[in-house]
Amino acid sequence: MAKRVSASNVTAYYGGFKAIENINLTVEPKTVTALIGPSGCGKSTFLRSINRMHEVLPGARVEGSLTIDDQDIYHRDVDVTAVRRTIGMVFQRPNPFPTMSIFENVVAGLKLNGVRRKSILDEAAEKALRSANLWDEVKDRLGKPGAGLSGGQQQRLCIARTIAVEPQVVLMDEPCSALDPISTLAIEDLMFQLKDKFTIIIVTHNMQQAARVSDRTAFFSIEKTGDPGRLIEYDNTQKIFSNPSVKKTEDYITGRFG
């Protein structure tokens, strides 16, 4: 079910400010791709333009073309909710719905898209929570509020919520930045498992994490403040971390820059 995502000449604006320029990159199905680069270079912006979350902000727009298995995501006739159902997203800070219980949070995507049958919802919830390594911790309190979990548990709840709708691509924007090493490990394990079914694109500031989890790595950077972010190098993770072909990439991953 996983799909190929490809960007060509993607440029994104916030009002008059050009945040990223001419990004070209293709993400293969069933791989993990890491986006790395200094703060403010447009990793989140690029990620958010993949599932059309960028345009939610007033004045924000995207130029160029983004396709998923050769279908143009930004085509005029495309239903944006269908895009987002196909391309799920996990945010940097956990954002469970405060008025919903743990169970309702997990099945929110299904329920609010019209799935009513209790047995289907029960099954989907258990499956998603098990995949997110959360089932054992919450199975006895599914009716309790989702906001009552710890930060790491909330983040895994948000991951469960995302995979419950069975998207084909999962975008993760620094999903572990607020987590302890154990939860981080759990989420990295999870990514290995999810790779069988989904295409995963993850933004991370953690070089070790990028090296551990990803098959391919894309390095973004900016010349100076106010310039748009550009894709500097995109290659196999091993190559990027052992023998990058651009000097700037090497400087960044060895800690001499950024």
Place this chain on the structure above:
Amino acid sequence: MTTTVTSHRTRPPAQPSSLRARRLPGYAAPAIAVAALALSAVIVYGTDIGGPVLVVVLGAILYLAGLFAAANAVEGRRSARNRTWSALIHSAFVLAVLPLVSVVWTLVSKGAERFDANFFQTSMNNIGARDPNGGAYHAIVGTLEQVGFATLITVPLGVLCAIYIVEYGRGKFAFAIRFFVDVMTGIPSIVSGLFVLAFWVLVVSPWFNDGRPSFSGFAAALALSVLMLPTIVRSTEEMLRLVPAPLREGAYALGIPKWKTILRVVVPTALPGIVTGVMLAIARAAGETAPVLLVAGGGAAINTNPFENNQSSLSLFVYQQAGDASKYAPARAWTAALTLVALVLILTIAAKLLARRNRLSR
């Protein structure tokens, strides 16, 4: 010169040699309070310059001064200032609560006299000036119907309007709506009454009433709606804006359409605040007298039909009874006022209980 000034400025505060400091004993503050009151009583009554109110005021001032002096002597300046400011803040709280307590006390003590079954079962129909009976049943019916209809009209309209402004409105049209809502907030209630009188009672109501204009409870509900709408729109708007954007984005990321996100995620999150705003609007509308007098006309008899003929309301009843010549009227006015306050209180509590994030905590 300059060097001394800068060194004076940049020097860090002296480190305390010990973390423990001398403290006033626990009984000191109450003791100072008693002493201050006693001294103040002696001064006031000794020189015969005033009554108990002056004793309390002077006592409070003496207490503050005494507390500051004692704390300054034992605990040092910082702590003395801290104590004085806390005492001032507590006094401000007492000053703010005093009028409230006084109002409630007056209402309960004066309203208790006619707070009986007869009051809630009868109207003022055929009640003469010498008749100690008479009640507010017709006024209670009127208030409930008028405020009820006004709520039915304004809550959906106001909440939808706020949703439009916050979630969809961009550009001139939304700006214009916001502007007019702001203008509406300032409309005096008598003007909204006049508006409904001119528009509904004189122009529209004859169509339903064989060509004759007619007062009605519904007209009062319309006038109250004009007053409630801006309050509801503005408070709902504020509450919707408080819902964090990541929550909306979290829902969008699941492929949930925008309208459903608003309905099932945004509004439920803001619900307790929205309900508070609605209850404020209802409380204000229930207390309005002028528009009801203008377009429902008042009346002594029970009229349960809100669409035809005169209707009264509790606040109008209070107004009329308070100005009535009968010696039994003031008691009825007090009881009606008490009933009105109790009614609003009960509604508020009920609404808060309902809006509590149902079975989820908090």
